[in-house]
Amino acid sequence: MSLPNSLSDQPGFGQSRVVIERVSPELDGGQFPIKAIPGDVVAVEADIFADGHDYLTAVLLYKHTDDTAWTETAMAPLWNDRWGASFIAEKQGRYLYTFEAWINHPASWQHEIHLKVADGQRITSELLAGATYLDGMVERAGGAKAEPTAVATKGKGKKKAEPIEESHDVKVLRELAALFRDGDRYDEAVSVAESDQFTFYANRYPERKYSTRYVHELGVEVDRARAGYSTWYCLFPRSAAREEGKHGTFRDVEALLPRISNMGFDVLYLPPIHPIGMAHRKGKNNSVICQPGEPGVPYGIGSEAGGHDAIHAELGTVDDFKHLIAIAKNYGMEIAMDLAIQCSPDHPWAKEHPQWFKKRPDGTIQYAENPPKKYQDIYPVYFETEDWQNLWEELKRVLLVWGSWGVRIIRVDNPHTKPFVFWEWVIAEVKKEYPDMLFLSEAFTKPRVMQELAKRGFAHSYTYYTWRHTKAEMEEYMTELTQGEMKYYFRPNFWPTTHDINPYSLQSGHEPQFLIRYFMAATLSSNYGIYGPSFELMEHVPFPNKEEYLNSEKYEIRLWDWDKTNKMTYLITLVNRIRRENVALQTTNNITFCTVSDDAIMAYLKITGSNRLLIIVNTDAYQRRAGMVQVPIWQLGIEHGQSYKVYDLLTGAYYTWQGEQNYVELDPYVLPMHLFRIEV
Numbered sequence: 208m209s210l211p212n213s214l215s216d217q218p219g220f221g222q223s224r225v226v227i228e229r230v231s232p233e234l235d236g237g238q239f240p241i242k243a244i245p246g247d248v249v250a251v252e253a254d255i256f257a258d259g260h261d262y263l264t265a266v267l268l269y270k271h272t273d274d275t276a277w278t279e280t281a282m283a284p285l286w287n288d289r290w291g292a293s294f295i296a297e298k299q300g301r302y303l304y305t306f307e308a309w310i311n312h313p314a315s316w317q318h319e320i321h322l323k324v325a326d327g328q329r330i331t332s333e334l335l336a337g338a339t340y341l342d343g344m345v346e347r348a349g350g351a352k353a354e355p356t357a358v359a360t361k362g363k364g365k366k367k368a369e370p371i372e373e374s375h376d377v378k379v380l381r382e383l384a385a386l387f388r389d390g391d392r393y394d395e396a397v398s399v400a401e402s403d404q405f406t407f408y409a410n411r412y413p414e415r416k417y418s419t420r421y422v423h424e425l426g427v428e429v430d431r432a433r434a435g436y437s438t439w440y441c442l443f444p445r446s447a448a449r450e451e452g453k454h455g456t457f458r459d460v461e462a463l464l465p466r467i468s469n470m471g472f473d474v475l476y477l478p479p480i481h482p483i484g485m486a487h488r489k490g491k492n493n494s495v496i497c498q499p500g501e502p503g504v505p506y507g508i509g510s511e512a513g514g515h516d517a518i519h520a521e522l523g524t525v526d527d528f529k530h531l532i533a534i535a536k537n538y539g540m541e542i543a544m545d546l547a548i549q550c551s552p553d554h555p556w557a558k559e560h561p562q563w564f565k566k567r568p569d570g571t572i573q574y575a576e577n578p579p580k581k582y583q584d585i586y587p588v589y590f591e592t593e594d595w596q597n598l599w600e601e602l603k604r605v606l607l608v609w610g611s612w613g614v615r616i617i618r619v620d621n622p623h624t625k626p627f628v629f630w631e632w633v634i635a636e637v638k639k640e641y642p643d644m645l646f647l648s649e650a651f652t653k654p655r656v657m658q659e660l661a662k663r664g665f666a667h668s669y670t671y672y673t674w675r676h677t678k679a680e681m682e683e684y685m686t687e688l689t690q691g692e693m694k695y696y697f698r699p700n701f702w703p704t705t706h707d708i709n710p711y712s713l714q715s716g717h718e719p720q721f722l723i724r725y726f727m728a729a730t731l732s733s734n735y736g737i738y739g740p741s742f743e744l745m746e747h748v749p750f751p752n753k754e755e756y757l758n759s760e761k762y763e764i765r766l767w768d769w770d771k772t773n774k775m776t777y778l779i780t781l782v783n784r785i786r787r788e789n790v791a792l793q794t795t796n797n798i799t800f801c802t803v804s805d806d807a808i809m810a811y812l813k814i815t816g817s818n819r820l821l822i823i824v825n826t827d828a829y830q831r832r833a834g835m836v837q838v839p840i841w842q843l844g845i846e847h848g849q850s851y852k853v854y855d856l857l858t859g860a861y862y863t864w865q866g867e868q869n870y871v872e873l874d875p876y877v878l879p880m881h882l883f884r885i886e887v
């Protein structure tokens with residue numbers, strides 16, 4: 208908008224008195240969309256005010272980008288010039304929303320006459336002003352102007368206008384205007400002027416000539432439901448065989464699907480499945496020397512057999528992979544692929560597009576690093592290459608090939624070492640072809656960088672959950688994720704461990720600690736995942752002095768005991784079932800922490816509609832803890848002194864509680880958690 212001293216010739220510029228600002232949500236001045244899933248209520252607010260004391264009307268306008276017309280909904284004043292409204296993002300895709308507001312002169316007029324009449328003043332002149340408002344309403348209701356009743360026709364003198372069938376509203380409004388002008392019916396006119404009928408018509412046919420339209424049209428990116436609620440299981444397909452020393456195949460993975468689906472997982476994430484290079488191939492335990500026969504790291508992508516659009520032959524063929532995707536679908540599961548933009552020196556790109564790799568002055572290429580980690584078996588791709596357009600197009604092509612195989616979820620390895628603008632472009636491009644595609648950002652880095660990736664289009668993001676342990680840390684982190692601006696665009700995906708991270712907190716192998724870490728991930732966040740067989744078996748032996756696993760299957764084929772069941776597999780299966788049956792666990796931001804007298808017991812309410820859960824966990828894996836939980840009964844519609852039942856969905860136990868303060872005791876060696884459904 209130009210400055211006032213430029214005396215803009217924009218129509219209405221000098222007459223628009225309403226200001227619209229401090230819109231929420233609005234990300235970075237409208238640069239990025241907020242996120243939703245179909246059916247979400249998008250609640251918005253703005254400061255809307257004008258000079259003087261006039262009454263205002265404000266509307267929220269929204270539309271799906273497939274629609275041409277905007278839908279309008281009235282905004283309600285909240286407090287101190289803050290206004291609010293909401294709409295439902297019904298379908299997938301992009302919605303836009305903005306605001307418009309204007310001075311509601313008839314409402315201001317009506318308010319003033321109320322005061323004058325109450326003060327005993329006569330309002331004859333005011334009624335005439337009211338009549339002109341009604342004339343305006345007549346016009347906007349589709350009625351012809353009151354005067355003149357004849358129209359001029361060029362060259363033929365005056366001709367009588369054809370009588371037009373007027374609408375009910377027009378007739379009523381004309382009658383009211385006549386009434387306001389009829390000095391003999393003063394009392395009747397005053398009563399109409401003060402009536403709801405007048406308010407109704409003033410709102411139905413508003414004068415919007417000098418309205419203010421908000422400067423931005425803001426976006427809502429609506430992803431499919433799995434963006435909001437998903438349960439991930441990671442496995443290396445080459446370790447899916449049931450025979451020592453045998454390379455696993457996609458068919459072996461298919462054989463595991465019934466088990467993984469019975470445990471309640473709906474996304475099966477596979478680390479890279481492409482040919483693995485020979486040059487600088489790594490050996491067992493991250494050794495830079497590879498012994499003959501060692502399989503290398505799946506992230507060392509590319510060989511003579513192909514690159515990112517090829518499949519590692521020992522796993523199967525493209526058709527086998529498509530078959531796996533189809534069978535997984537029968538079990539209600541999706542396969543997520545891993546995008547790692549890097550190349551073994553043997554990758555076809557290294558030979559065909561040497562300009563995509565940065566050469567050092569001596570002509571060699573520096574291997575990739577994520578300090579302090581060294582990835583000596585791969586070249587990083589050089590995004591500052593002069594040939595960047597072709598590089599981007601090739602990466603997009605790869606993703607479209609994966610889409611053509613039926614893949615609709617992609618976990619992206621280290622996205623934070625590639626330009627943000629690339630992600631924004633490629634995600635949008637791929638979604639044009641495959642609107643269902645979801646991207647998970649595996650960025651363990653600075654907060655601002657993680658946030659920016661989410662804003663640019665990643666549907667899910669890895670988080671710091673893995674390193675948040677105490678009740679205080681957990682509450683603080685959850686508050687940051689769910690109460691501030693991040694709640695609009697950053698969907699956390701909680702992982703207690705990953706194939707890269709064997710956290711110090713779990714290296715003791717202490718079972719209660721594993722159970723607690725699992726349970727919190729699955730109940731704090733609607734999206735969570737586990738590094739499958741390793742986590743189930745509570746694998747914990749570290750590579751010395753590192754947060755990594757000894758004998759990691761990143762470097763070797765492992766034989767897992769897929770038949771093993773234990774307390775962890777039991778808890779996982781049960782909690783995943785509870786997550787499916789309780790909608791309150793299918794959203795992350797519906798959380799309220801409760802005060803507990805013990806500093807290790809954490810309690811949180813999760814409420815969606817009538818589904819009300821109270822989750823209590825002892826974060827101290829070594830000691831029995833007890834304390835009083837303060838239940839915010841006012842949020843639950845429970846009266847002081849009223850008793851209510853809490854039903855533990857984990858154990859089947861019922862407790863009768865009363866009022867706000869209730870006693871809990873949790874022994875980590877028995878079961879360090881409650882998952883209560885509140886029944887009033």
Ligand SMILES: O=P(O)(O)O[C@H]1O[C@H](CO)[C@@H](O[C@H]2O[C@H](CO)[C@@H](O)[C@H](O)[C@H]2O)[C@H](O)[C@H]1O
Nearest residue numbers: 504506507547577581582583584585620621707
């Ligand atoms: O850097 P991160 O900790 O986020 O880990 C991710 O990226 C790594 C590089 O792709 C990847 O590392 C693994 O693959 C490398 C290339 O083959 C190899 O040199 C590393 O030793 C191995 O850990 C890691 O698995 C991935 O999740």
